[in-house]
Amino acid sequence: MKALIASVAVCLAATSAHAAIVTRDVDYEQDGVKLQGYLAYDDAKTKDAKLPGVLIVPEWWGLNAYAKSRAEKVAALGYVAFAADMYGKGVVTTDPKVAGGLAGQFYGKPLMATRAQAGLDQLLATGLVDASRVAAIGYCFGGSTVQALAYSGAPLVGIVSFHGTLVPANDDAVAKNKAKILICHGALDPATKPEQLTAYLKSVNDAKFDYRFIQYAGAYHAFTNPGADAIAEANPGMRGFVAYSPSADRRSWEDMQGFFSEIFAPSKS
Amino acid sequence: MKALIASVAVCLAATSAHAAIVTRDVDYEQDGVKLQGYLAYDDAKTKDAKLPGVLIVPEWWGLNAYAKSRAEKVAALGYVAFAADMYGKGVVTTDPKVAGGLAGQFYGKPLMATRAQAGLDQLLATGLVDASRVAAIGYCFGGSTVQALAYSGAPLVGIVSFHGTLVPANDDAVAKNKAKILICHGALDPATKPEQLTAYLKSVNDAKFDYRFIQYAGAYHAFTNPGADAIAEANPGMRGFVAYSPSADRRSWEDMQGFFSEIFAPSKS
Numbered sequence: 001m002k003a004l005i006a007s008v009a010v011c012l013a014a015t016s017a018h019a020a021i022v023t024r025d026v027d028y029e030q031d032g033v034k035l036q037g038y039l040a041y042d043d044a045k046t047k048d049a050k051l052p053g054v055l056i057v058p059e060w061w062g063l064n065a066y067a068k069s070r071a072e073k074v075a076a077l078g079y080v081a082f083a084a085d086m087y088g089k090g091v092v093t094t095d096p097k098v099a100g101g102l103a104g105q106f107y108g109k110p111l112m113a114t115r116a117q118a119g120l121d122q123l124l125a126t127g128l129v130d131a132s133r134v135a136a137i138g139y140c141f142g143g144s145t146v147q148a149l150a151y152s153g154a155p156l157v158g159i160v161s162f163h164g165t166l167v168p169a170n171d172d173a174v175a176k177n178k179a180k181i182l183i184c185h186g187a188l189d190p191a192t193k194p195e196q197l198t199a200y201l202k203s204v205n206d207a208k209f210d211y212r213f214i215q216y217a218g219a220y221h222a223f224t225n226p227g228a229d230a231i232a233e234a235n236p237g238m239r240g241f242v243a244y245s246p247s248a249d250r251r252s253w254e255d256m257q258g259f260f261s262e263i264f265a266p267s268k269s
Numbered sequence: 270m271k272a273l274i275a276s277v278a279v280c281l282a283a284t285s286a287h288a289a290i291v292t293r294d295v296d297y298e299q300d301g302v303k304l305q306g307y308l309a310y311d312d313a314k315t316k317d318a319k320l321p322g323v324l325i326v327p328e329w330w331g332l333n334a335y336a337k338s339r340a341e342k343v344a345a346l347g348y349v350a351f352a353a354d355m356y357g358k359g360v361v362t363t364d365p366k367v368a369g370g371l372a373g374q375f376y377g378k379p380l381m382a383t384r385a386q387a388g389l390d391q392l393l394a395t396g397l398v399d400a401s402r403v404a405a406i407g408y409c410f411g412g413s414t415v416q417a418l419a420y421s422g423a424p425l426v427g428i429v430s431f432h433g434t435l436v437p438a439n440d441d442a443v444a445k446n447k448a449k450i451l452i453c454h455g456a457l458d459p460a461t462k463p464e465q466l467t468a469y470l471k472s473v474n475d476a477k478f479d480y481r482f483i484q485y486a487g488a489y490h491a492f493t494n495p496g497a498d499a500i501a502e503a504n505p506g507m508r509g510f511v512a513y514s515p516s517a518d519r520r521s522w523e524d525m526q527g528f529f530s531e532i533f534a535p536s537k538s
Binding site for chain 1: 450456457463466467470471473474477478479480481482483484485486487516520523524527531
């Protein structure tokens with residue numbers, strides 16, 4: 001894999017009273033596919049020490065403004081954030097059929113972890129990150145991806161899946177997974193049937209994975225995305241499937257922060 | 270109901286570097302049954318303002334040292350804590366058969382909420398509590414009890430069940446419940462079968478209750494109780510049923526604190 005880190009754009013975004021977040025597009029490749037991720041960090045904090053790193057894997061829409069906004073929010077928490085590109089430089093869509101085709105290349109295939117690993121490599125290659133304190137978070141398709149990435153044995157101390165399709169642990173995952181797991185799940189997510197939930201939980205119990213599985217009342221698929229209601233409006237087939245939940249968004253973000261406090265302070269647990 | 274508040278014992282326990290916790294046994298009655306609860310609060314904090322109040326309902330063993338220790342820990346967080354007596358003054362046991370008989374008087378009966386309400390009344394009668402910011406937490410049998418108490422329409426902003434048997438919401442509960450709900454559940458708790466879990470979640474979804482349901486990996490029944498392993502050792506019938514989990518104990522306590530931050534700051538949600 002050739003890594004081509006190019007400063008395509010550098011900007012300073014004031015995301016809070018105290019943090020000035022540096023963001024930068026990062027070009028890279030995986031197996032000949034040209035990709036462009038999005039790096040974000042607090043420049044003041046990286047001067048002092050290497051920081052925990054967080055890979056962000058987008059929803060099936062690709063690396064859009066929403067995914068980038070999450071990277072900026074993670075950076076504002078004091079971590080180096082890298083939003084991965086899974087599809088190819090500039091490939092984003094708002095059409096569920098196109099998104100389904102793009103995401104469909106990855107589900108159940110080794111490429112899901114391999115492509116995400118290429119993003120993780122970019123995060124580590126920044127030189128800003130403490131390699132012993134790296135996590136991955138993902139949304140919907142990206143939630144499944146970070147599960148697959150952890151199961152492939154990637155050097156992650158933790159993963160967080162937000163409304164991701166649940167990936168039961170198989171024998172290979174049992175042998176390789178090193179990550180603690182936080183699953184933030186909409187209690188009304190139609191993508192997961194009760195029997196799938198039961199099967200998933202049995203698999204991670206049998207695997208003896210260290211996880212916390214949280215269900216949020218009233219939350220559908222895509223509950224963290226403020227644009228979910230507009231998506232449902234524009235796509236009748238997605239009505240009753242995706243919806244934004246301000247309370248589940250806020251609570252799951254808080255739960256992620258508690259999880260980070262634990263996994264990024266290894267002596268505590 | 271006659272309330273007889275008697276200062277049977279007052280002591281100062283230093284539970285942290287900064288808090289000096291006052292504790293006091295409190296005698297009261299419910300329908301002629303003499304009860305004795307346990308009040309705990311930080312004397313320095315109650316001087317300034319009325320504080321949020323937290324009712325604690327013990328495991329099926331009765332109001333023992335473990336339940337009192339939880340009241341002290343809640344007080345150290347800055348709340349007025351009252352550990353309720355469900356069985357009668359001084360009635361505690363370490364024998365599962367006796368405990369089963371004692372708890373069996375309450376399951377599925379209105380007395381479960383009524384007896385707990387008597388404890389809640391004592392908490393409110395202290396004059397130390399902001400009545401608009403009162404929650405209840407409970408352990409095992411007490412976890413079921415706080416669900417029943419909330420479902421009875423008690424003026425609670427929230428409840429937390431730690432390894433409590435799940436109480437599905439019925440029509441009466443839907444009409445009366447005012448509380449937000451946090452369920453802290455052991456992922457390996459043998460007291461709850463997958464189909465019971467599914468039925469519980471369906472009931473609270475249908476009821477549109479505002480809840481967060483958290484499953485902790487590797488955790489059995491009684492996972493918060495450091496004495497659980499000794500209980501299993503002394504009672505062969507409870508082996509493989511109860512076990513202490515330091516990580517699930519710590520995580521659920523943190524999750525409770527996050528929940529309290531939300532429910533005791535009503536403007537936030």
